[in-house]
Structures are given as C-alpha cells and as structure tokens.
Amino acid sequence: MFQHKAITCAVLSALGLSTSFSAMAETKEIEVIEVTATKRVQSIQSTPVSVQAMSDADLRDNNVGNFDDFVRYMPNITVGGRGPGQADVFIRGMAIQPISVMLSGAQGTSPNVALYIDEQPVTAPGRNLDVYATDLERIEVLAGPQGTLFGASSQAGTVRYITKKPDTDSFEAGFTSGIANTHSGEISTNVEGFINLPISDQLAFRAALYSVNKGGYIDNVAGEFTLDPSINPEVADSVKALPEDTVYQSANNTDLVEKDFNDSFYKGARLGLKYDLNDDWELLVQHTQQELGADGVFDYDPEVDDLKVQRYFPDKLRDEFSQTSWTANGVIKDLELVYTGAFLDREVEQAIDYTGYNNSGGFIPWYTCSYASEEVSYRECLDPTKGFKGQQDQTRITHEFRIATDADQPLRFIGGVYYDDFEIETQDDFVYVATPELGFVPNAPISGANNINPNARPAGVAFFNDITRTEEQIAVFGELSYDLTDNLTVTAGLRWYEIESDFTGSSNFAEKGVDGDSGRDYDSSGGHSDKPLKSDDTITKFNISYQATEDILLYATYSEGFRPGGFNRGGGIASANPAFPDVEVTYDTDDVTNYEFGWKAMLLDNTLRFNANLYFIEWDDMQVSRFDPVNVSILTFIENAADSEIKGFEGDIAWQATDNLTLLGAFSYNDTELTALNAQVIEMAPIGSSLPLTPEFQGNLRARYDWEIGEYLVNWQLAGQYAGSSYSSIVDSEREKQDSYTLLNASFGIEKESWSAKIYVDNLTDKRAELFINNQDDIPRITTNRPRTMGLSFTYTYY
Numbered sequence: 001m002f003q004h005k006a007i008t009c010a011v012l013s014a015l016g017l018s019t020s021f022s023a024m025a026e027t028k029e030i031e032v033i034e035v036t037a038t039k040r041v042q043s044i045q046s047t048p049v050s051v052q053a054m055s056d057a058d059l060r061d062n063n064v065g066n067f068d069d070f071v072r073y074m075p076n077i078t079v080g081g082r083g084p085g086q087a088d089v090f091i092r093g094m095a096i097q098p099i100s101v102m103l104s105g106a107q108g109t110s111p112n113v114a115l116y117i118d119e120q121p122v123t124a125p126g127r128n129l130d131v132y133a134t135d136l137e138r139i140e141v142l143a144g145p146q147g148t149l150f151g152a153s154s155q156a157g158t159v160r161y162i163t164k165k166p167d168t169d170s171f172e173a174g175f176t177s178g179i180a181n182t183h184s185g186e187i188s189t190n191v192e193g194f195i196n197l198p199i200s201d202q203l204a205f206r207a208a209l210y211s212v213n214k215g216g217y218i219d220n221v222a223g224e225f226t227l228d229p230s231i232n233p234e235v236a237d238s239v240k241a242l243p244e245d246t247v248y249q250s251a252n253n254t255d256l257v258e259k260d261f262n263d264s265f266y267k268g269a270r271l272g273l274k275y276d277l278n279d280d281w282e283l284l285v286q287h288t289q290q291e292l293g294a295d296g297v298f299d300y301d302p303e304v305d306d307l308k309v310q311r312y313f314p315d316k317l318r319d320e321f322s323q324t325s326w327t328a329n330g331v332i333k334d335l336e337l338v339y340t341g342a343f344l345d346r347e348v349e350q351a352i353d354y355t356g357y358n359n360s361g362g363f364i365p366w367y368t369c370s371y372a373s374e375e376v377s378y379r380e381c382l383d384p385t386k387g388f389k390g391q392q393d394q395t396r397i398t399h400e401f402r403i404a405t406d407a408d409q410p411l412r413f414i415g416g417v418y419y420d421d422f423e424i425e426t427q428d429d430f431v432y433v434a435t436p437e438l439g440f441v442p443n444a445p446i447s448g449a450n451n452i453n454p455n456a457r458p459a460g461v462a463f464f465n466d467i468t469r470t471e472e473q474i475a476v477f478g479e480l481s482y483d484l485t486d487n488l489t490v491t492a493g494l495r496w497y498e499i500e501s502d503f504t505g506s507s508n509f510a511e512k513g514v515d516g517d518s519g520r521d522y523d524s525s526g527g528h529s530d531k532p533l534k535s536d537d538t539i540t541k542f543n544i545s546y547q548a549t550e551d552i553l554l555y556a557t558y559s560e561g562f563r564p565g566g567f568n569r570g571g572g573i574a575s576a577n578p579a580f581p582d583v584e585v586t587y588d589t590d591d592v593t594n595y596e597f598g599w600k601a602m603l604l605d606n607t608l609r610f611n612a613n614l615y616f617i618e619w620d621d622m623q624v625s626r627f628d629p630v631n632v633s634i635l636t637f638i639e640n641a642a643d644s645e646i647k648g649f650e651g652d653i654a655w656q657a658t659d660n661l662t663l664l665g666a667f668s669y670n671d672t673e674l675t676a677l678n679a680q681v682i683e684m685a686p687i688g689s690s691l692p693l694t695p696e697f698q699g700n701l702r703a704r705y706d707w708e709i710g711e712y713l714v715n716w717q718l719a720g721q722y723a724g725s726s727y728s729s730i731v732d733s734e735r736e737k738q739d740s741y742t743l744l745n746a747s748f749g750i751e752k753e754s755w756s757a758k759i760y761v762d763n764l765t766d767k768r769a770e771l772f773i774n775n776q777d778d779i780p781r782i783t784t785n786r787p788r789t790m791g792l793s794f795t796y797t798y799y
Contacts, residue, residue: 029606030654031055036162037142038479039149039414040407045600048489048545048555050143050613052076052652052666056136056164060176060795061704061717063747063760064133065190065212066266068785072721072743075668075698076143076650077159080772082783083298084264085130085319085348089113091143091157092617093646093670093694094592097729099625099636100776101126102352105392105426106465106507107636109587109623110563112155114146117288118163120325120342120398121420123153127348127392129321130292132266135194135208137162143650144615145561145594148477148493148541151418155561155592164194165284166204166274172196173798180791183766184307186215186260188789202276209269216260217787218300223310225251227368227381231359234630235369235381251312251355251385261315262296281330292319297353299774299781306768309781313353313387313431321346334406338416339399346394354386354430356778362576362629367432367440367462367510382434393425415478422471425452432462432510440510449506449521456515467505467522471564474498479541487548493541502532503567507635520569527572527585535565535589551602561592563623570635577631581680587638590621604655612651619644626682626731641679642730644691647671660707667699674730685732693772695724695740712752719745728773736780741769743785755796762789 033044037051044053052074054064064070067087071077080098081087088098091113099108104126115123122129133139139161146154175193182188192210199205226248229235268290275283294317301309325342358364369381402416442456443464451466479493508519523530539562545555571585598613621640626632652666672691677684690696702719721743728736747760766788773782 028656028659030602030609030656032602033138035138035140036160037140039402040404045602045609045611046553047600048491048543048553048598049557050596050598050615050650051140052143052611053138053140055138059133059136059139061747062702062719063745063762063791063793064139066130066132067128070133070139073666073700073702073719074141075666075700075721075723076157077141078693078695078698078726080693082772082774082776083262083317084294085127085292085317087128087130088126089115089128089159090693091141092615092648092650092668093672093691094156094617094619095691095693096622096624097692097731097734097774099126101350102354102388102390102428102776103636105390105424105469106428106467107569107625107638109566109625109638110153110471112153112561112563112590112592114150114152114154114158116150116158116160117323117342118161118286118325119327119340119400120323120344120396121150121153122321122323122344122396124346124394124424127319129346130319131161132210132212132268132290133161134192134210134268135164135206135270137164143613144557144596144617145541145559145592147539147559147561148479148495149414151420151475151477151495151497152473152499152562152564155563155590163270163272163286163288164196164206164208165286166206166272167196168198168201168204168274168276170196170799171198174796176793176795178791178793180789182215182217182786183788185217185787185789186263188215188791189213190793204274206272206274207269210266212266214264216263216296217307218262218296218298219259219308220253220256220261220296220311221304221308222257223253223304225310225312225355225358225384227358227364227384232361232364234362235358235365247380249381249383251383253310253312256311256314258296262294262298264292264294267291277330280332281328284327286325288321288323290321293317297781299772299783301779301781303780307784307787311353312355312385314351315353316351317348318350319346319348334409336404337401338404339401341399342397344394344396346392348390348392348394350388350390352388352390352777354388354777355384357386358384359778360629362634367438368434370438382437385433387431387433389429389431391427394423396420396422410483411481413478413480415476418473418475418477420471420473422473424469426465426467426469427452428465429457429461430463431460433460435462435510436460439512441513441515443508443510444515445508446506446517446519446521450504450523451506462510463508465505465507465569467503467507467569469566470502472500487546489545491541491543491545493543494538496536496538497562498534498536499564500532500534501564501566503528504530507569520573522567522569526570528567533565533567533586537562537589551606553600554597555599556597557594559594559596561594562589565589565623566638568635568637570633570637573633575632575681576629580628580631583633583637583681584639587623588621588640590619590623590640592620593618607656609654610651611653612649615646615648615650617646617648619646621678624679624682624684624730628681632681637681639679639682641677641682641684642674643676643678644672644674646673646691660705662704662706663702664704665699665701667697669697670694671696683732685727685730685735689730689735690727692727692730692735693738695726698723712750715749717745717747717749723769734775736773738770738773741767743767743769754798755794757792757794759792760790762791763787
C-alpha cells in the first residue's frame with residue numbers, strides 16, 4: 001500500500017495536484033465492463049481472449065461519433081480510407097492497401113476484420129458500414145482471429161457495436177446537442193436523443209434519433225488540367241505528330257471551386273421493442289435506419305497546397321442502410337437457446353472525379369483525342385474531364401441458432417449453426433466527357449449477359465461494370481470448455497464452413513459508330529464460366545486459461561482465421577506485356593494462424609488494471625489488389641501474392657490513482673515482415689519489408705481529473721495519441737512513407753444531477769497526420785485528420 005501511495009503522490013505532484021494519504025485510502029476501484037466476446041455475458045477481466053471495450057460513458061467522454069473518432073483510442077486498429085463510408089479496417093498489423101471504392105463492388109476482396117451491429121455482420125468490400133455511435137452500450141474489439149465463433153472475415157479480429165436495448169424496469173429519456181468550429185473550416189452541429197418507455201411489466205420500447213452535420217475543411221481551388229505526354233507516355237506514343245503540332249484542350253473547374261467543400265452528415269434512427277414472454281423467454285425486434293452524405297474529398301493534394309485540391313468532376317456520396325434484426329432467447333432446464341436473424345439493405349450512390357486517370361490510362365488517346373484527321377501530322381485532344389458515377393445495392397440476410405449449457409458447470413459447451421446470404425449489385429459508370437464528340441455511341445450491356453440494367457448508358461459513359469456478386473455461407477461451430485481444476489480451464493473450438501460465391505454480369509467498352517458488344521461476359525469470356533466458386537474447410541481454436549489469483553488471469557491461445565476467395569474480372573486474358581504472366585480467373589482464400597499469450601490483472605486493491613497480449617501471426621497467400629494497365633490489364637485484379645509474419649505486443653492500462661485522478665492508456669507494437677513472395681503478376685515490395693498502414697508502435701494516454709465544487713461535479717481531461725511512421729502500400733511502385741504524428745485533445749466539463757456541459761478542443765496543435773497516402777485517382781493525395789476543432793456540448797437525461 002505504501003508503494004502505491006508513493007507512486008500516486010509522484011504522479012500528482014508532476015500534474016501540479018495535491019492530495020493526502022487519508023484521501024487515497026478511500027480510492028475508488030476501476031470499473032469493469034461486461035462483454036459478450038465469447039457469446040456469453042462475462043466480465044472483461046474473466047474473458048480469456050484479447051478484448052478491449054469502450055463503454056457508453058467512455059464514448060460520451062471522448063466525443064466518439066464515427067469510426068474515425070473511435071480508433072483514436074484503439075491503437076491495435078488502423079484504418080485505410082478516404083472519407084466517411086469509404087474505409088477498410090485492420091487489426092494487429094494485418095493490413096493491405098485498400099482497393100478504390102470505384103471498384104470495391106466489382107473487384108474488392110472481403111475485409112479481414114468483421115464489423116458487427118449486435119449479432120449481424122455488416123462488413124462489405126471497401127465500404128465498411130459507417131454507423132454513427134449513438135445510444136450504444138459499448139463497442140467491443142476482439143483482436144486476432146475469431147473464426148470459430150464469428151466466421152469469415154474475422155481473420156484479423158472483430159469489431160462489435162452493441163446497442164442499448166429496451167428495458168422494462170424504468171422510464172428514461174435524454175438528448176445531447178453540440179456545436180463545434182474547425183480552424184479554417186465550417187461549423188459542425190449534432191442533435192441526438194433517446195427514450196426508453198416501459199409499456200407494461202413485460203413490454204418495453206426504445207428509440208434513438210440523431211442528426212449530425214460535420215463542416216468541411218478542404219478547399220477545391222481553381223485550376224486547369226491538360227494531357228501531358230511526359231506523365232503518361234501512352235499519349236506521346238499514340239500521337240503521330242510533333243508535340244508542337246498537337247492541340248490539347250484543358251479541363252477547367254471554375255464551376256466547382258468551393259471553400260470547405262467536404263462537408264458530411266449522418267441522420268438516423270433506431271427503434272426497438274422487447275417482450276418478456278415469461279420468466280425464461282424474451283423476444284427483441286430492432287430496426288435501424290441511417291443516411292450518410294458527403295460532398296467533396298477528405299484527402300488533399302500537397303502539390304496544390306495544405307488542405308487543398310483541384311477537382312474537375314463533382315464528388316458526392318449518399319450511403320443509406322436499413323437493418324431489421326430479431327432475437328429470441330430463453331432457457332429450457334439448464335440449456336440456453338438463442339435464435340437471431342437480421343436483414344440488411346444498403347444503397348450507395350457516389351460520384352468521383354476521375355480526371356487524374358489521364359495520367360496512367362493506356363487508352364486515353366483513343367477516348368480523348370481525334371484520330372480522324374486529313375493530315376496525319378495534325379491531331380486534337382479534347383476536354384480531358386473524366387468522372388465516375390456508381391451505384392451499389394447490398395442485401396444481407398443472416399440466421400444463427402445456438403445453444404449454450406450452464407456456464408457454472410465444469411464442462412460447458414456453446415455452439416450452433418450459421419447461415420449468411422450476401423449480394424452486391426454494382427453499376428459503375430466511367431464518364432469520359434470527350435467521347436460523344438469523338439463519335440462514340442451509347443454503350444449497352446453485352447447481348448445475352450446477365451445484367452442489372454439492360455438499357456444503354458447515357459452518352460459519355462465510355463466504360464461500365466454491370467456486375468452481381470453473391471456469397472452464400474453455411475457454417476457449424478462450437479466451443480467446449482472443461483475446468484481441469486478450480487483454476488485451470490481448457491477450451492477447444494472448431495468451425496466447419498462451406499461458401500459458394502458467384503460473379504455474373506459484364507464489363508463493357510464504348511465503341512465508335514455502333515455498339516458491338518465490346519467487353520467481357522463473366523459467364524463465358526476470358527476463362528470465366530457460369531459455375532460458382534465453392535470452398536469449404538474446418539478451422540480450429542485451442543485455449544488454456546489459468547486463474548493465478550483472484551485478480552490475475554493467464555491464458556494462451558492457438559487460433560485460425562480465413563477470408564473467402566473470389567473472381568478476377570480480367571482473369572484468363574493475355575497480359576498487355578508478354579513478360580508478365582496472365583491473371584488467374586480466381587484467387588484463393590488467405591489464411592491466418594495465430595499464437596498468443598496474454599494476461600488480465602487487477603492490482604493495487606483493484607485500482608490498477610493491466611491487460612496485455614504477446615502474439616505471433618502467420619499470414620499465408622495474402623490477397624493483394626493491383627492496377628497495372630500498361631503491363632497487365634486495364635481491369636484491377638487480385639492475386640495471392642505473398643506470405644508474412646507479425647510479432648506483436650498490445651495492452652491497455654487503467655489506473656485510478658485517487659478518487660479524483662484516472663490515468664488510462666493503450667499501446668500496440670507490431671513487427672511485420674514479408675517472408676515470401678508468391679506473386680506472378682504483382683510487383684511487390686521485397687522480402688523483409690513491413691506491411692502497409694502499420695506503425696511499429698502506436699499508443700494513447702488519457703488523464704482525467706474529477707472533483708466537486710458545491711453541488712457541481714467538474715472534470716478535465718487531456719488525451720494524447722501517437723503513431724509511428726508506416727508505409728502506404730505493399731506494391732513496390734506505390735509504396736510511400738507516412739510520417740509519424742502526435743495528436744492532443746483536451747476537455748473541461750461540469751455536471752449536476754441530470755444535466756452536463758462540456759467544452760473541448762480536438763487536435764490541439766492543429767497537426768496534419770498522414771493517415772493514408774494514396775494514388776487511387778492517379779494523383780497522389782493524403783488522407784488526414786480534421787484540423788483543430790473547438791466545441792461545446794450539452795446533455796440532459798431524465799430518469
């Protein structure tokens with residue numbers, strides 16, 4: 001106890017605070033969160049797997065609204081993305097540069113981190129569902145493969161949004177309202193509210209609503225774009241004249257110039273109804289609806305200026321989803337039974353400036369310049385403006401039935417059956433403004449090919465995808481645990497799965513004079529057929545846990561994870577450069593083997609929590625995307641390109657230093673390395689290179705001080721986040737170093753009984769973090785964080 005007091009005094013002295021030993025003798029304990037990481041309700045300290053969680057209070061205290069806010073406090077998570085609704089999530093360094101959202105529906109791989117709303121996975125290629133974090137019980141992060149209980153795409157881990165459920169015990173209602181100003185940007189506002197209404201002793205209703213507007217901070221400035229043969233040699237190779245004899249028109253963005261043009265909004269509601277049939281059975285039905293909108297872009301061009309870009313085609317996103325879920329659970333004798341199902345419907349429409357493709361496209365002169373000249377010594381290249389208009393419709397229905405035996409028995413089991421039917425319909429239109437003037441006719445799907453829209457596309461659409469992808473999965477899973485002694489438990493788990501994937505439709509190229517079905521039918525051409533891709537396997541998990549003392553849990557885990565394979569649009573077609581092998585029609589699953597040792601400890605009279613894990617991961621046959629129109633194909637493709645290893649150490653710490661002062665921190669260390677190159681087509685970084693988007697070290701530290709002034713509770717908080725340097729890609733030619741960064745946030749709050757108010761500053765030093773350097777629009781740009789933002793929020797709750 002004396003050592004604890006001495007440490008505490010030293011910390012308080014450094015912070016300029018004072019206390020007394022008598023006050024410290026009454027120090028309150030660290031809060032312990034309950035989680036459902038093993039599909040049973042358990043204290044996080046008694047769950048022998050790597051899991052971190054943020055409670056509803058944590059989310060509120062740290063201004064967590066969307067996923068970007070959340071990952072600041074989870075250093076074992078990294079994100080590669082370009083704005084709201086356009087991100088891929090990675091855990092424990094198992095990262096690959098994301099595919100462009102323009103192609104995510106047609107060619108994106110399944111993510112290797114599963115995202116859940118309660119019991120349903122809502123993961124999608126290149127477009128993870130961006131759910132606004134309102135009225136949540138908690139967010140759980142399960143690090144490492146979770147394949148036995150959570151299945152496909154839980155290869156690197158699982159993130160679970162656990163919503164608050166209707167409660168029959170008491171009435172409760174409240175709202176939060178806030179306003180914030182971003183330095184050199186626009187005003188942001190939010191209004192969120194909820195109500196919990198017991199209708200009877202057995203029936204309760206809950207509703208949550210929100211409307212959030214985030215002001216822009218990136219400027220679209222005036223500029224012109226002209227084809228440049230020195231950047232794209234294809235332009236020069238196709239010109240049969242001296243450069244000085246060629247006329248190049250320029251794209252001009254005068255009509256699109258706008259300051260702070262990247263504003264966004266979230267609007268939604270969640271409704272829930274719970275009915276207690278009797279003492280043993282209950283039924284829950286919930287419906288969630290959300291609309292996400294964004295204009296502009298969230299990455300800037302450093303060649304133009306800080307937080308500035310030059311865009312020549314409107315950038316706009318509308319992303320709507322509705323999810324209806326239902327759960328029935330009850331007990332028959334000592335057996336718990338759960339059936340849960342859900343239906344997800346998502347519609348995404350997006351427009352993106354694609355003018356930068358002029359810098360790399362192999363057929364740019366054909367679609368932009370005039371060949372029909374009386375003199376071969378003369379040619380004209382027309383307006384180079386290019387854009388993307390995409391529509392993606394996703395539907396997903398899942399069912400899971402599971403049983404669990406009495407958790408208090410020495411031998412216990414949890415297991416069940418899982419079914420998942422996922423479909424993506426994607427229509428990607430690539431607009432080349434010059435094509436109508438050059439004589440290209442409206443482009444329609446290939447005759448006889450399966451299609452979503454059979455009609456010819458509007459004039460100017462030079463290329464389009466009309467593709468339907470389906471993935472049907474059935475799995476049987478289970479985990480059996482046995483207490484060898486009162487303190488020693490062993491667990492074995494397995495999951496058998498069968499996945500059937502299909503890929504139908506066509507990619508279509510515009511032609512001059514007449515539409516001649518130029519393109520690829522994915523039921524017949526280029527090695528494709530109408531046969532689906534089938535795969536099945538069994539993955540396993542073994543865990544041993546030892547309760548060393550009442551407050552210290554030790555455990556070791558062996559686990560496996562997988563991610564489904566799929567089809568390549570350009571598979572089976574000869575590469576443009578004979579020196580490069582042809583792209584395979586399909587790519588295989590990639591697999592993960594994970595070994596870890598961890599501990600969970602409550603120390604110093606339950607005032608200090610220290611949870612940590614050491615792990616070693618083998619990642620084989622990694623799925624890597626590549627776009628190489630010069631040497632391989634004008635269609636992006638996937639290859640099982642490499643193997644890698646990851647050695648890591650992660651942990652989180654919470655210390656209730658006094659009744660007033662709480663210190664919290666988390667860290668992640670990852671030593672990642674490419675160990676083998678299996679690529680035939682993709683030119684990878686050399687063996688020994690680190691994986692992309694993975695700083696070797698990341699960490700955060702928060703200090704919160706609470707005290708009383710009369711009838712008021714007052715608090716301040718200071719939070720810091722550090723991320724080391726990393727690389728943007730695993731493909732050698734696209735590999736850029738991303739600098740390390742440190743971000744600071746601060747807040748001051750006051751509360752009394754049912755209300756609270758807070759002022760805060762995020763990004764105190766106005767730092768530009770290099771979160772993702774990408775060349776996805778063929779103009780290098782940097783995704784960064786929001787500039788310094790000062791805000792005020794007010795919350796009122798009625799009990």
